[in-house]
Amino acid sequence: MNNKPHIVFIGAGNMASSIIGGLVANGYPANKITASAPSQEHLDAVSSQYQVNTTANNHQAAAEADILVLAVKPQILEAVCADLAAPLCNKDPLVISIAAGVEIPHIEAWLGKALPIIRCMPNTPALVSQGASGLFANQQVTAEQRQQADEIFQAIGVTEWVTEEAQMHGITALSGSGPAYFFLMMEALEDASVKTGIARETARKLAIQTVLGAAEMAKQSELEPAQLKRNVMSPGGTTERAIQSFEDGGIRALFETAVEAAADRSKELAELLGKK
Numbered sequence: 300m301n302n303k304p305h306i307v308f309i310g311a312g313n314m315a316s317s318i319i320g321g322l323v324a325n326g327y328p329a330n331k332i333t334a335s336a337p338s339q340e341h342l343d344a345v346s347s348q349y350q351v352n353t354t355a356n357n358h359q360a361a362a363e364a365d366i367l368v369l370a371v372k373p374q375i376l377e378a379v380c381a382d383l384a385a386p387l388c389n390k391d392p393l394v395i396s397i398a399a400g401v402e403i404p405h406i407e408a409w410l411g412k413a414l415p416i417i418r419c420m421p422n423t424p425a426l427v428s429q430g431a432s433g434l435f436a437n438q439q440v441t442a443e444q445r446q447q448a449d450e451i452f453q454a455i456g457v458t459e460w461v462t463e464e465a466q467m468h469g470i471t472a473l474s475g476s477g478p479a480y481f482f483l484m485m486e487a488l489e490d491a492s493v494k495t496g497i498a499r500e501t502a503r504k505l506a507i508q509t510v511l512g513a514a515e516m517a518k519q520s521e522l523e524p525a526q527l528k529r530n531v532m533s534p535g536g537t538t539e540r541a542i543q544s545f546e547d548g549g550i551r552a553l554f555e556t557a558v559e560a561a562a563d564r565s566k567e568l569a570e571l572l573g574k575k
């Protein structure tokens with residue numbers, strides 16, 4: 300186990316701590332994980348919860364990295380990478396960036412050299428080990444490094460790889476932003492149910508469990524979601540009426556518009572962050 304690569308996290312906030320939590324829960328040796336951040340509160344949280352190494356010195360941390368996970372906010376990634384160029388000049392770790400909307404050529408330029416770089420778009424259910432991560436690897440990434448990255452993100456949920464970096468915009472719109480779409484649906488279902496006379500607390504509990512149950516069923520079943528939907532729709536029954544209302548209201552077109560809007564915004568942000 301202790302011949303595992305040393306994973307260094309630059310940033311120790313929500314995402315870094317949930318990935319660290321997933322890794323440690325899956326048996327990854329804590330002494331092979333280091334978190335670096337200026338926030339003593341964040342460092343104390345990961346060291347007390349998971350017994351990993353911590354430091355406030357990015358240079359010291361990067362010098363030990365076999366895998367360097369960039370887990371800071373996109374807006375400060377340029378400055379963080381430029382500062383890491385010196386400690387990385389004699390070292391070629393696998394770099395994994397989870398920053399939304401920052402493209403690999405920019406990371407490469409800021410780090411000042413060609414390195415194996417993976418971009419990953421996780422999502423917030425990673426906090427409860429139910430994440431969905433989309434990943435893209437550049438040409439320098441070896442099959443072994445790809446496997447290592449896959450293991451890291453499988454520790455917090457499921458992984459899917461894309462073959463072109465441009466597809467990360469669609470991934471961001473699908474699973475990166477996606478949890479918010481389902482929270483919106485829970486909110487709307489709860490509100491609508493309260494209007495039928497159900498107590499709010501009851502409506503919330505049943506709405507959440509219904510989303511969870513439907514997702515678990517879709518995951519376990521060999522049937523596709525369209526068929527699972529039809530199985531709930533008794534001919535002449537209640538669901539048929541509700542689904543007809545959704546279709547009449549243009550729910551599919553609305554999804555298309557929303558996902559396209561998110562993907563377009565991701566492209567805009569990539570341009571903005573790249574120009575900075």
Ligand SMILES: NC(=O)C1=CN([C@@H]2O[C@H](COP(=O)(O)OP(=O)(O)OC[C@H]3O[C@@H](n4cnc5c(N)ncnc54)[C@H](O)[C@@H]3O)[C@@H](O)[C@H]2O)C=CC1
Nearest residue numbers: 310311312313314336338341370371372373397398399421
């Ligand atoms: N929250 C979300 O839904 C998603 C977030 N992401 C990405 O994950 C990344 C991290 O997001 P969060 O964990 O939510 O942010 P966060 O604000 O919780 O954590 C950021 C961490 O960076 C540290 N930090 C600040 N300046 C630093 C520096 N100069 N050197 C080292 N560390 C520094 C902070 O102390 C903190 O520990 C972002 O790039 C974000 O785009 C990706 C997918 C989904």
Ligand SMILES: O=C(O)[C@@H]1CCC=N1
Nearest residue numbers: 399471474475476477
């Ligand atoms: O809304 C955002 O911009 C980020 C990226 C995916 C989830 N949150």
